[in-house]
Amino acid sequence: MEPVFRGETNESAILGTFLDHQHNDVRTALKLPEDFVIHSLGHTRLSRLGEAGADAFTIMKIAGHSSVTVSQRYVHPTPEGMDRAFNRLERLNAEKFEQAELDAKAEATGGSQAPTIYPTVRRRPAAKSLQIIEIKSTGP
Numbered sequence: 499m500e501p502v503f504r505g506e507t508n509e510s511a512i513l514g515t516f517l518d519h520q521h522n523d524v525r526t527a528l529k530l531p532e533d534f535v536i537h538s539l540g541h542t543r544l545s546r547l548g549e550a551g552a553d554a555f556t557i558m559k560i561a562g563h564s565s566v567t568v569s570q571r572y573v574h575p576t577p578e579g580m581d582r583a584f585n586r587l588e589r590l591n592a593e594k595f596e597q598a599e600l601d602a603k604a605e606a607t608g609g610s611q612a613p614t615i616y617p618t619v620r621r622r623p624a625a626k627s628l629q630i631i632e633i634k635s636t637g638p
Contacts, residue, residue: 518535518536521536540561541572544557544560544561544569544572545572545574547560547572548572548573548574549574549576549579550571551579551582551583553573554566554569554570554572554573557569557570557572564592602613
C-alpha cells in the first residue's frame, strides 16, 4: 500500500488504512453519520475557500485538480462576494488611473514633480459594472 504521508523512514509513513481506522474511531466517538468520510473534510475546506473569495483556479491549484471545471463546483457566487469583487476592481482601476495620470504629467513636464492626484470612486447603484472617477488635483 502506498503511504498517504511519507515519513523519514518507511516505518514512520502513515498509510491510508491507519487514517481510515482513526477516522472510524473518531466518527463513532462523535456519533457522526456513516456517510461522513475524510473526503467530506476536504470538500468543506474547498467550499469555504470559495466562500472566502478564492477563485476556481486557486482552488484547483490547492486541491490538485486536473481541471478548473472540477474546482468550479466549490465556487458559489454570493451578493457579498460580487460586491467584494467590484470593490477590488474599483480600487485597482483607481490605482491604475492615478498612476497613468502621474506618469503622463511627469512626462509632460519633463520629469518634474507632478501634481498630487486624489481619485475618488462613486458607485452607481443600478449598474455595478460602471463607475465614475473624479480627479481632484493639487499642485502647479
